Amino acid sequence: MSRVKSLRKGKRRQGTSIVTFILMLLVAGVSIYPLIWVILQSFKTETQFLGSIWSLPTSLNFDNYIRAFKEANLLVYLKNTIINTVATLVVDLVLVTCLGYAFSKLKMKFKKVLWYLILINMLIPTPIILLPMYLQVVDLGIQNTLAAIVFPYYQGFAPLGLILIKSYMDNIPDEIIESAKIDGCGTFRILISIMVPLVKPMLVTLAILGGMNAWNEYMWALVSISDTSKYTLSVGLAVIRDKIATIGYTPVFAALTVSAMVFVVIYLFAQKTFVRSITAGAVKG
Amino acid sequence: MNIKKKPSLWQELKESIPAYLLILPTFIILAVFLFVPFANAFRISLYKYKGYGELTKFVGLKNYINVLQDEQFYRAFGNTFKLIGCDLIFSITIGFILAYVLFKGIRMKRFFNTALFIPYLISMVVIGCIWRIIYDPTIGPLNQVLEMIGLGNLAQPWLSQIGTALPSIIVTWIWRTIPFNMLICYANIMMLPKDQLEAAQMDGASQWKRLRYVIIPHMIPTFVTLAILTVTNDLRAFDLVWVMTQGGPGGASDVLTSYVYSNAFVSQKFGPATAASIIMMVAMIGITVILQIVKKAGGKNHE
Numbered sequence: 099m100s101r102v103k104s105l106r107k108g109k110r111r112q113g114t115s116i117v118t119f120i121l122m123l124l125v126a127g128v129s130i131y132p133l134i135w136v137i138l139q140s141f142k143t144e145t146q147f148l149g150s151i152w153s154l155p156t157s158l159n160f161d162n163y164i165r166a167f168k169e170a171n172l173l174v175y176l177k178n179t180i181i182n183t184v185a186t187l188v189v190d191l192v193l194v195t196c197l198g199y200a201f202s203k204l205k206m207k208f209k210k211v212l213w214y215l216i217l218i219n220m221l222i223p224t225p226i227i228l229l230p231m232y233l234q235v236v237d238l239g240i241q242n243t244l245a246a247i248v249f250p251y252y253q254g255f256a257p258l259g260l261i262l263i264k265s266y267m268d269n270i271p272d273e274i275i276e277s278a279k280i281d282g283c284g285t286f287r288i289l290i291s292i293m294v295p296l297v298k299p300m301l302v303t304l305a306i307l308g309g310m311n312a313w314n315e316y317m318w319a320l321v322s323i324s325d326t327s328k329y330t331l332s333v334g335l336a337v338i339r340d341k342i343a344t345i346g347y348t349p350v351f352a353a354l355t356v357s358a359m360v361f362v363v364i365y366l367f368a369q370k371t372f373v374r375s376i377t378a379g380a381v382k383g
Numbered sequence: 384m385n386i387k388k389k390p391s392l393w394q395e396l397k398e399s400i401p402a403y404l405l406i407l408p409t410f411i412i413l414a415v416f417l418f419v420p421f422a423n424a425f426r427i428s429l430y431k432y433k434g435y436g437e438l439t440k441f442v443g444l445k446n447y448i449n450v451l452q453d454e455q456f457y458r459a460f461g462n463t464f465k466l467i468g469c470d471l472i473f474s475i476t477i478g479f480i481l482a483y484v485l486f487k488g489i490r491m492k493r494f495f496n497t498a499l500f501i502p503y504l505i506s507m508v509v510i511g512c513i514w515r516i517i518y519d520p521t522i523g524p525l526n527q528v529l530e531m532i533g534l535g536n537l538a539q540p541w542l543s544q545i546g547t548a549l550p551s552i553i554v555t556w557i558w559r560t561i562p563f564n565m566l567i568c569y570a571n572i573m574m575l576p577k578d579q580l581e582a583a584q585m586d587g588a589s590q591w592k593r594l595r596y597v598i599i600p601h602m603i604p605t606f607v608t609l610a611i612l613t614v615t616n617d618l619r620a621f622d623l624v625w626v627m628t629q630g631g632p633g634g635a636s637d638v639l640t641s642y643v644y645s646n647a648f649v650s651q652k653f654g655p656a657t658a659a660s661i662i663m664m665v666a667m668i669g670i671t672v673i674l675q676i677v678k679k680a681g682g683k684n685h686e
Contacts, residue, residue: 335512
């Protein structure tokens with residue numbers, strides 16, 4: 099074992115020539131430069147920016163951020179997005195855990211049919227039910243409420259969430275549940291005090307996937323929210339961008355930086371968890 | 384499930400009550416926000432409807448005929464497939480090459496890992512806004528770079544020309560999707576059994592041969608999965624297109640979803656828009672079924 103290791107270590111860098119390295123640097127540059135450029139512009143004054151788009155900011159001035167938050171409503175959009183995302187996550191995690199437990203561990207007549215009824219959603223493209231769903235929301239009189247955002251987001255997330263959590267629960271041995279039953283635990287007690295702690299890692303994965311979905315979602319928010327004070331970041335950014343003529347470019351860069359950095363920062367702090375989650379999410383093909 | 388004795392249906396239902404209670408909230412939500420709207424979609428597609436009031440003007444299949452006679456629909460369809468085609472070819476290939484280089488080992492690997500993945504962490508809307516500025520004819524970095532390196536005659540208003548709008552969007556789209564393909568390829572190359580690779584190495588197989596005969600065959604199922612994800616994802620492409628061009632200029636960069644969206648919410652033609660989205664769904668289901676069959680066949684070859 100150790101011999102194999104040392105052998106591999108010795109040969110590890112054999113293949114990467116300096117040409118490959120330089121090419122990779124170029125690719126990495128194309129990959130991150132747009133974001134870096136936007137961040138740099140967000141610290142410049144409007145005159146500096148219009149003077150040259152390549153110059154570096156002379157000081158770390160946060161004026162653009164203050165203007166974006168105050169004059170361009172960024173704070174309102176951010177607050178709405180946080181509320182929507184948190185509420186969606188609560189619904190996502192609670193209901194998907196219930197689903198997973200029912201489908202993985204409980205007796206259920208017509209299980210197959212019910213399973214496909216949830217999964218069929220994956221075949222229905224969002225645009226096809228966009229209009230009827232919008233009419234439904236208007237009919238129910240819940241337009242511009244949290245419910246009109248959270249439930250449709252959950253509806254979109256449920257199939258993937260169910261597949262992931264069910265396969266995770268399938269790996270939990272039935273004996274654990276049987277012995278809890280003998281100890282006198284009821285179905286719901288077992289769910290809360292035994293299953294939930296066991297599936298915690300999967301819940302983190304689901305939170306990342308569901309959180310990204312809810313945070314970034316654009317089409318439904320654009321269609322269903324008519325009250326500008328309820329706009330999310332996605333919808334609001336287009337509004338901010340169209341204000342370039344009045345507030346200038348640089349506050350727009352500040353707003354873009356704030357929106358872009360949220361998941362970049364989370365990623366930098368929890369790289370492994372993040373990568374694991376996205377890889378797990380790819381099973382849905 | 385139980386082969387012992389067949390309990391009566393009634394008893395089975397009774398035993399299923401806890402499970403039913405747990406899935407009930409989800410089914411209520413699905414009924415309200417999916418099943419009913421879905422059924423309504425078919426109804427609306429048979430009417431002339433402006434988005435409010437009762438459905439009164441029954442027009443039968445006229446909406447479908449209108450859509451199928453609309454040149455713009457075919458244009459949007461074609462554009463969607465151009466997007467899918469380019470994404471399949473470039474994004475997966477580049478993603479795999481990057482993953483392979485990372486797998487072989489490179490100095491500053493952690494830096495590359497992070498830097499190459501960053502575009503995926505930014506939402507399509509933010510990316511659309513950023514790239515719209517990049518393509519901007521006056522303050523956009525792209526044209527300025529072209530001028531700096533002496534290719535100033537190539538500088539042009541990328542997003543407001545019929546010929547360049549869609550290709551520009553596709554380039555941005557690929558830029559955003561590469562990191563995901565890279566990540567999945569990387570995760571799967573890492574699962575390659577080490578002894579296989581080492582055996583090949585012992586046999587004196589060249590690097591190219593190892594790639595050709597060991598790594599790529601191992602990756603085929605991954606490529607199929609990525610292709611399926613790419614197709615289903617790209618068929619829904621909306622955010623980037625809408626933020627960058629709204630399907631313009633003159634519908635030159637319309638994709639299926641932006642076509643449906645602008646028909647419904649800009650032109651208030653809900654009937655034809657719904658008809659178009661149903662046609663789209665049929666196409667999507669068809670493609671999904673074909674892909675699943677391909678996947679099954681591909682999987683069998685590699686068992």
